[in-house]
Amino acid sequence: MARPRLYVRDEVIDKAMELFWRQGYEGAHLQALVEHTGLNRFSLYKEFGGKAGLFEAALERFLGFLLAQYRQVLTQAPLGLENIEAVLKSLQYGSQYYGCFMLNTLTQKDTVPPGAFEKAVAASEEIEALYHGNLVNAAARGQVNAGASLSGLGKMLQTLDQGLHIQGLAGTSDAQKDRVIAAAMSLLRAT
Amino acid sequence: MARPRLYVRDEVIDKAMELFWRQGYEGAHLQALVEHTGLNRFSLYKEFGGKAGLFEAALERFLGFLLAQYRQVLTQAPLGLENIEAVLKSLQYGSQYYGCFMLNTLTQKDTVPPGAFEKAVAASEEIEALYHGNLVNAAARGQVNAGASLSGLGKMLQTLDQGLHIQGLAGTSDAQKDRVIAAAMSLLRAT
DNA sequence: GCCATTACAAACCGATCATTCTGAAACACG
DNA sequence: CGTGTTTCAGAATGATCGGTTTGTAATGGC
Numbered sequence: 001m002a003r004p005r006l007y008v009r010d011e012v013i014d015k016a017m018e019l020f021w022r023q024g025y026e027g028a029h030l031q032a033l034v035e036h037t038g039l040n041r042f043s044l045y046k047e048f049g050g051k052a053g054l055f056e057a058a059l060e061r062f063l064g065f066l067l068a069q070y071r072q073v074l075t076q077a078p079l080g081l082e083n084i085e086a087v088l089k090s091l092q093y094g095s096q097y098y099g100c101f102m103l104n105t106l107t108q109k110d111t112v113p114p115g116a117f118e119k120a121v122a123a124s125e126e127i128e129a130l131y132h133g134n135l136v137n138a139a140a141r142g143q144v145n146a147g148a149s150l151s152g153l154g155k156m157l158q159t160l161d162q163g164l165h166i167q168g169l170a171g172t173s174d175a176q177k178d179r180v181i182a183a184a185m186s187l188l189r190a191t
Numbered sequence: 192m193a194r195p196r197l198y199v200r201d202e203v204i205d206k207a208m209e210l211f212w213r214q215g216y217e218g219a220h221l222q223a224l225v226e227h228t229g230l231n232r233f234s235l236y237k238e239f240g241g242k243a244g245l246f247e248a249a250l251e252r253f254l255g256f257l258l259a260q261y262r263q264v265l266t267q268a269p270l271g272l273e274n275i276e277a278v279l280k281s282l283q284y285g286s287q288y289y290g291c292f293m294l295n296t297l298t299q300k301d302t303v304p305p306g307a308f309e310k311a312v313a314a315s316e317e318i319e320a321l322y323h324g325n326l327v328n329a330a331a332r333g334q335v336n337a338g339a340s341l342s343g344l345g346k347m348l349q350t351l352d353q354g355l356h357i358q359g360l361a362g363t364s365d366a367q368k369d370r371v372i373a374a375a376m377s378l379l380r381a382t
Numbered sequence: 383g384c385c386a387t388t389a390c391a392a393a394c395c396g397a398t399c400a401t402t403c404t405g406a407a408a409c410a411c412g
Numbered sequence: 413c414g415t416g417t418t419t420c421a422g423a424a425t426g427a428t429c430g431g432t433t434t435g436t437a438a439t440g441g442c
Contacts, residue, residue: 002388003438026217027302030430040391041431051430106360107298111218124361145378152374155363156351159371163354169297170315172346180350183343187336187378193418194408221400231420232401242400 009047010061012037017058021101025055025112052113059116062101063123074130079137081144081189084157088181091164100165124158131157145190153188160184200238201252203228208249212292216246216303243304250307253292254314265321270328272335272380275348279372282355283365291356315349322348336381344379351375 015037019028030051034041048054073087105112105120132154138144144153164177206228210219221242225232239245264278296303296311323345329335335344355368 002386002440003390005389007389022301024215024217024299024302026215027299029428031428040389042391042433043389045431046389103357104298106357107295108215108218109360110213111215121361147382148374148377149370152370153378155358155367156371156374159354159358160347160350161354162357163350163352166294166297166353166357167346167350169300170312176346179340179343180347183339183347186339187344191338193410193416194420195410196419198419220398222398231422233403233421234419236401237419 005043007037007039007043012039012044012047013054013057013061016054017062017101020055020058021104024104024108025116055113056116059101059105059119063119066100066102067123067126070127070130074134078141079134080141081134081138081185083134084131084138084188085181085185088157088161088164088184089178091161091177100162103162103165127161128155128158131161143190145188157184196234198228198230198234203230203235203238204245204248204252207245208253208292211246211249212295215295215299216307246304247307250292250296250310254310257291257293258314258317261318261321265325269332270325271332272325272329272376274325275322275329275379276372276376279348279352279355279375280369282352283359283368291353294353294356318352319346319349322352334381336379348375 016028016033019033019036022028023032028051030041030044033051033054034044037044039047044050044054048057069090070087073090074083076083076086102120102123105116106124109117132151135144135150135154135157139146139150144150160180164180167177167180207219207224210224210227213219214223219242221232221235224242224245225235228235230238235241235245239248260281261278264281265274267274267277293311293314296307297315300308323342326335326341326345326348330337330341335341351371355371358368358371
């Protein structure tokens with residue numbers, strides 16, 4: 001009953017995500033978004049309401065994937081150091097792009113659309129809780145080198161996690177990042 | 192022999208740094224820079240050549256201060272874990288602003304002026320070397336929990352360092368960051 | 383094959399971007 | 413107290429921003 005659309009919503013969002021990722025919110029100009037997604041301005045406005053709406057859709061989709069991955073690995077029974085090591089190693093997927101969209105949103109607090117920063121913080125907090133849960137269980141299983149508080153260690157793991165993304169930006173190779181993870185795990189493990 | 196300037200170069204750079212810090216390179220519009228620095232457009236162009244030049248001056252000044260602080264703490268004799276703990280704790284100065292200008296520059300690779308990214312990477316590498324030096328000496332003094340490679344641990348410390356800046360952005364309190372540092376140090380220390 | 387409906391491509395819009403220019407203001411020197 | 417020189421404040425400038433409108437192309441139902 002009407003002309004069929006030539007685009008697939010999720011594919012457009014993926015393409016937009018890629019550009020926001022590399023250029024940031026202000027840096028990804030509408031013209032570039034139009035060219036990179038293949039979606040024309042009119043349809044972009046109709047589908048997402050504008051640049052801010054497209055960014056929110058991209059952020060939401062990214063956080064969905066990101067949290068799904070963390071949840072999948074960090075809720076695997078039995079909770080413990082194995083899960084923590086596995087999820088840290090899996091972070092290298094981020095190196096194919098420009099760091100982590102969540103971190104970029106955190107660092108661009110004052111320029112991203114309203115609400116985006118808060119969503120990134122909320123995701124960050126959920127990730128920390130997942131780390132913490134595994135750590136508590138690991139301690140109960142006697143896996144963890146005693147001495148430090150578990151809450152401090154949980155946040156330390158997340159801090160390391162976030163730092164690894166930055167390392168990816170600064171040119172640190174996957175092999176080097178592996179060594180960072182190995183070093184952290186060997187300290188963490190009970191001897 | 193001419194009208195005296197009403198500005199002090201370094202003060203202007205400091206003000207500009209503040210704005211670039213919060214808004215990023217593209218987000219800091221020239222009008223905002225003019226208002227925030229108090230320097231008028233004409234003089235800004237005469238003194239710095241333009242927006243990009245002002246950013247470079249700001250980055251250079253910031254990295255100068257940053258590296259000076261790292262060098263000062265991390266070259267204190269005797270090299271060892273004390274220095275490492277001291278410098279990690281001192282990082283909290285960053286929370287008064289919006290994270291670390293160096294990290295912001297890394298995450299905005301594609302939008303900052305040419306050369307800026309490379310300068311940030313170079314600074315990052317010097318910081319890692321400083322960490323590594325202290326760690327080697329700490330190991331020689333028997334301070335370090337054996338087991339992991341020193342190069343992996345060195346990069347781990349820097350990763351933690353960078354992650355702490357991100358934590359500051361996400362609203363983590365100084366007290367929580369202190370606990371992260373305490374946890375890391377207690378793992379690192381020989382038992 | 384015509385019509386209603388929707389997406390398409392591209393022209394158009396005021397606002398604002400970084401940059402340049404213009405003319406008045408403020409000093410040091412003769 | 414002029415005069416030369418530099419800074420100052422703010423008005424142009426062309427380009428480009430995000431957003432809107434317009435006319436054309438492509439479909440399903442009749």
